[in-house]
Amino acid sequence: MGYKTKRNTMNNYETLYVLKPTLTDEETASNIAKIEEILVKQGAQILATNKIGMRRLAYPVQKHERGFYTVVYFKAAGSVIAELERNLKFNEEVIKYLTVKYTKKKEIAQFEKLVANANQVKEEPKEEVAPATTEEVATESAQA
Numbered sequence: 001m002g003y004k005t006k007r008n009t010m011n012n013y014e015t016l017y018v019l020k021p022t023l024t025d026e027e028t029a030s031n032i033a034k035i036e037e038i039l040v041k042q043g044a045q046i047l048a049t050n051k052i053g054m055r056r057l058a059y060p061v062q063k064h065e066r067g068f069y070t071v072v073y074f075k076a077a078g079s080v081i082a083e084l085e086r087n088l089k090f091n092e093e094v095i096k097y098l099t100v101k102y103t104k105k106k107e108i109a110q111f112e113k114l115v116a117n118a119n120q121v122k123e124e125p126k127e128e129v130a131p132a133t134t135e136e137v138a139t140e141s142a143q144a
């Protein structure tokens with residue numbers, strides 16, 4: 001009766017995975033959605049997804065020099081990670097992946113900053129205004 005059982009609590013996780021550079025935009029989006037779906041089915045709460053984009057790899061992986069980087073920030077029970085990584089391992093489009101668990105107060109504070117930054121990145125493209133071309137500037141100054 002004096003023993004406390006550790007419940008299956010929600011922990012903070014970050015999973016970075018790299019997709020093959022040969023995929024089309026639709027295939028990339030489909031793979032990202034599939035991975036998020038696995039997390040949701042397992043009971044994870046997705047906080048943010050940061051699609052970093054195409055980057056050069058530090059060293060060739062499966063003969064690829066580049067890859068499409070994506071980071072998913074989520075809260076989940078520890079048992080979810082085994083299922084997620086099993087799916088990532090068998091997904092032929094994923095060439096590398098890494099999951100990090102945040103447990104200490106400082107780590108969790110940093111995790112929350114990363115989630116906030118990832119959510120801002122998602123919103124920014126909507127607000128961006130295309131820069132005026134030199135022709136538009138010339139016509140505006142000629143009218144004034």
